[in-house]
Amino acid sequence: MKPVERAQLAMMLEVCAYPKPGNVDRCHDYPDTRLEHFLASTILSRTALEEAETGTGRIGEIIKHAVRDTNTHGGGNTHFGAFILLIPLVYGNDIPGAMKAIEKTDVSDAIAFYKAFAMTTVRMNATDELDVNDPHTLTVIRDREMTLMDVMTHSAGYDMIAREWVTGFPLTRRGADILIRTGPGRDAIVQMFLYLLATEPDTFIIKKHGSAVATEIMRAARDVLDGKRTAENLDAECIRRNINPGSIADIVIASIYIALGEGWSWDS
């Protein structure tokens, strides 16, 4: 299977997986972002993913194209974090290849990435020096000659997606290993999601609700894994409190992509 198709299948499989506490799935929409928006983005990101597969253009620019092409529907940001992971992974085929590609990013990638960021509705930490809503940020990046890897290093402290770039995709790797260990079929995706949720604080939850809530959700996911409550029950609570582990969902997509490339089958 071509890397681009593995990436699209990963995006499709992640959003369909159920029950998945807090996130959009086949049984649950957000009011403004629905299952169809996630699946439309999966379809509409094809051209950018093909650029990554064929190495046509630079990583930062390709991330920008993916955001541009999936911004044509009204569902807002669906896959910004996923693209940050998938595009180098498709570009390099696997994690070692992605790391080589990432090391070659330069200032032009950082600039393109910030332009992509500005097209999304994703918020940054209010105190961030490299605020995406501040036009001065591009000047700072140019003056300091920051590469896209430098930008990710800057954000790695509070963003687990950026941290994947900086540390060699360890959570992506762990998720893929869980899938392979769990065996074929879509239920393995739910297991992997719950395991990551139980072991890693989701930085998207931290940004929106603070660290205490992120820790609370980790404990709750652990309770689901231990059979003390159901995933459906935690899902209902997350929905009610508007808690969605969006960054772990992005990592789940990257993990599925890797596992599919290593022979794991979604189709049991």
Add this chain to the structure above:
Amino acid sequence: MKPVERAQLAMMLEVCAYPKPGNVDRCHDYPDTRLEHFLASTILSRTALEEAETGTGRIGEIIKHAVRDTNTHGGGNTHFGAFILLIPLVYGNDIPGAMKAIEKTDVSDAIAFYKAFAMTTVRMNATDELDVNDPHTLTVIRDREMTLMDVMTHSAGYDMIAREWVTGFPLTRRGADILIRTGPGRDAIVQMFLYLLATEPDTFIIKKHGSAVATEIMRAARDVLDGKRTAENLDAECIRRNINPGSIADIVIASIYIALGEGWSWDS
């Protein structure tokens, strides 16, 4: 939007639409064919749809490529009927363009189509002279110099998909008109599906369960439109009795494709 993306969005929107009596939707799988299989086919048909958009190759061969590329998962046939409609529609962009493309089909298209047919698990009428499981059929097609349009004319009496080719896509057109009249948003797809179900006997139901059942389902769909029973209630009955209006689903996909090309928006 590119025709290929309109076609893929149409396939995605059709399978997600809910509640849709009898067919796979976001809330209901068949045991062997699940939501993910339909969505995987949507992704994996991209290359064949691009061949249609760019006019690379002949219609029959492109249908064969679509079947080949979507046969790589274990969910069986998901979109054979939809491809028969979509590929000329994408090839010609719209219905008049599709009719021009169809008129140019020749014996080679008919042969390629039969080879595609043989790759699916779709059954024909047992009495059909052009039985896909009989190796002699290809000889008959060659001897009689049947074009793919001739093959469709042969099948038009008992297959509403073939009838669309022969009669200029009237149901596809009607479905698109219903979407446009109903207005933007996914609920229009459900309304259109119910309307077609109430007014046209589904030939896939006839093949599987006979004419009486097809007529009964038409009346039941009419009752849903008239508010005498709910779509969910009819859905549950169809699932229990293993009745799925698969051919109307294929026409719904073609109708969404046309409506998207005429400005109808799925995204309300």
